[in-house]
Amino acid sequence: MKRLSLVALLCFVSSAFGQTAAGRLQKADQVHMLQSKDSSNKPFFRMRLTVPEGIPKLKTPANSIEILEGDHTYRPFYVQLGQETLAAPAAASTSRRFALIVMDISGSMLEQLASGQTKFEAAKAAAKQFLNGFQPGIDNIAVVPFESHQVASKIRRAVFASDVQSVTAQIEGLPAPDRKGNTGLYTAIESALEVLNEKKKEDISRSAMLLVLTDGKNDVHPNKGDDPGLLEGDQGLAKVVNSARSSGFTVVTIGFGDTPGSIDAAALRRIASPDHYWSAGNLQSLEQIFRREKEALINQFDVTFATGWRDTRSLMGRDIRFRVRMHTDDGRLFESDPIAFATPETSEPPFEGLLSANEEEALIRQGPLKTEGPPVESFEDVLLSRLMIMAVLGLVLAALWFGVPRMIWPERYLKAMAAHYARVNMPVRPQLPGPLANMPRPNIPARPGMPRPPAPSAARGKPDPTATIAESKVTLRPQPPRAAAPPSIAPKAAPKPRRPVDETIVTGAQPPGDTDPWGLDPPPDAPRKR
């Protein structure tokens, strides 16, 4: 027993010490769902991740990376690695990278650091570090200022330069901070995300990064000349955080300054992507941050993979989260946090594009997809299945509408049928209570558009009070409309003795000559109804 315990302890210790700490893979973009050129409904996914330490050596990248989704593990059929170092040239197929640097130029940026430099001068100098390893044709960088005046319009005027000189000129050309300027931080970030979103929409394969440098907190006063409608408070922060998360971009926030309490670190941390909030107190640390983020921008790789989902329709309302794990040749392990793929609640997610030619080639090279169940459906199959569902559900509704009620409420249909039969065969209204049906109404003016029951005529004879209406021989003929009675006011005749209403209606009994048993007739000169 003691020996067993010792072995177990040794196993635990060896596993604990033998396991190297896993490095972090950071999400650099949203997960994109792509379609193959064969127009099938099979979803493929592309993810972009960053290795902050730099992309390690991988002999067979596709075999070194695995994607985990719940209990399933998938291998990518295509991996595109970025640059390994700043010095190495980018591969020809590397997609374009967009970075937007948003620089605070509020009045507080004129404060001096311990080194004697103003914060603004230090920020400009540090931003140039971001240009190290600039790849013309791949890198596109814009630098825009913000304070609390014309915040959105200035940021929307961002021009992405694709050469070092132009970007340097943008940094040098930043306007000097205005002492009266406050800090419209939230609106600036919101506007910057919109600008990057537009760039991303043009081509989803682009990388995008937003760097925000500020020395304070969101502080706006619209009643003192700042832009109206600037985001502020908890609501403004929540809106920006939501926009940052849904964009999928890497959002970097840098709090710059050596004055304690002047920076809203909590807000900046919430806005930033995980591990991308920085605090710098001097030029050196700020330069280091810019260099590190530039590395993060270029040390990205894309993985394209298929999953066990055979059809996009199966993804409706799913909570799908992928984790990416990378085993390097030197035995290190990198792993990402769960990365969610957003699916609509009540429909399939739409395809965001097609697989690239390289991805298609890799897919074909990999051979047929190993998916369980029936083969992947084509558009025609989808169309047919939907038409079938529509027909079946339509028939069910028709049966419930026309069939089932005839069984639950048969009397409803028998009555309707009887009424129809009576209408066809008998000009006299059937099933009517006797006295009401034959009640003469000579003195009530007819309302326009409303036919009135014709009065019994002497020529047609009096109805037999003992017979029901259905048995009566009396036939009613259409009467020409009568002239309306002249409007005049006259006292109503004294009411006649009445009999109980229910008895009259149920039996239909009516003595001969009693044409108004209830005394319901209005006076002969009653005013005309409207």
Next chain:
Amino acid sequence: MSLKQTIYFMALVGGFAGLLCWSVVVWISWMPDLISATVLGMLIGGLTVVFSDRWSGEQIVPRWVLSGIAIGFVAGILSGLVQLWIGSGVIEQKRLAVIMSWTVTGTLIGFGTGLRWAGINKLRVLHALGGGMFGGLLGGLVFASWTLMPASSQTPWMADLVRAMGLMMTGIGITCGVTLAPVLLRDGVLRFISSGDGRAQNKYGPNSMEWALHDGDSYLAGSLGADATVTLYGHEVQIYIPDAMVNARHAIIRGRKGHFFIEQHSENRGPQGQPLYPLQLRGEDVIMPQQLRHGDDLVMGQTLLRFEMRKTQAS
């Protein structure tokens, strides 16, 4: 049409709206949740007006139908926006987010549908809102049940089927709930017995037409046709009796503190206060407001109606 039949058929109208909605939105991939809620709102808003008017014996007034569609559109858009907000991560748990989203959708569409009765009684709008909430919850549960099924047992067409069923159940729940809530909470019923006018007899006789009455409401009875009204969304005459001997605005039935009263409308009042056109309760002309009692027979023109309180109150 009896109250049970009205509930049954109105539920089917909701199911039809859901199926119609699915057959449209299934081909749309842009903002599908927002589009689904909007289309469903429009269809339910329009179809409930069409069928409820048809069954109440009224004409179908295009103006009312368009108003119903417009209100359904607004309710659908609002609920779709709320869905987007909930789906953006406000509720982390996806299934809960789906159920919450559709409950809100049903609530808003039910509220929009219930606005039709706002002129009679504002409480009725709350009934419709509650009914809509029930419907949305039902639909949300169907949608959420899809993700509970193991992926290995699913085929792709099942997703379409579940989506169609979800929208149908939402529609059924909303229309059923909107109709059921007032019926369940009714305090009295006015039942059609027979009429000497063929139009009323043929329209209401075979189906034993019933009108649900609520405490606090005020109902106008008369023969004023829908084509002669100028209202934008609802009926001016709630108890429509197509009888030549019934005045356009004939009588008013009011529910106050658990009792119902009938009085003649001023337009039907003669020079001496007597009704111009017949209005009798228990065999007597209704000249002053009179209380209705359980089982009372009411004569309007040539039409006989019977008033019944709910059983508990009748006893």
